[in-house]
Amino acid sequence: DADVTQTPRNRITKTGKRIMLECSQTKGHDRMYWYRQDPGLGLRLIYYSFDVKDINKGEISDGYSVSRQAQAKFSLSLESAIPNQTALYFCATSDLAGGDTGELFFGEGSRLTVL
């Protein structure tokens, strides 16, 4: 089983619908992230969380919200989806402790299409 699991892996929805992407991890990491990836662009950070009580906006948080339900779970919501939110979304985890590099471990991705 993957250490970082995202659901759903693929979703097609219509403009205006509410969508939730879920992420769970078994790595025991405190830090979790949501990124989106568009062709020709780098990974862009949407939200990140360093522990259950800590939520921070990334560079492109408008139109998105998150919830950190537990150390292992971090969900991303699109309250009213729009077509330019069509993208590949990645959840990632990391742990900065004891000299760790802070390497990110990614989920398999959730491909979202908004019609």
Next chain:
Amino acid sequence: GQNIDQPTEMTATEGAIVQINCTYQTSGFNGLFWYQQHAGEAPTFLSYNVLDGLEEKGRFSSFLSRSKGYSYLLLKELQMKDSASYLCAAIDSNYQLIWGAGTKLIIKP
């Protein structure tokens, strides 16, 4: 502003060597990552450099020059499975990752 530059696309021949360059401008610096990403898949970790010099790991090596804001990833004995995008990411003073857009590497037989 903070910025990462890397070539958009490179082509190389199976069995050859290729060097993918990355230049960065960040507010502070706490290291640089290289990740490999096959089409439609998640990025996977290749290397981390924080000190100047070359880190070798099998067929892949990564080099860093902090004074020049420059890194490269060197891939030797190229195999068809090395066809992928290679992402450079620098860590700034707030321990935030600044990502490049990635270099798509095409390997030809």
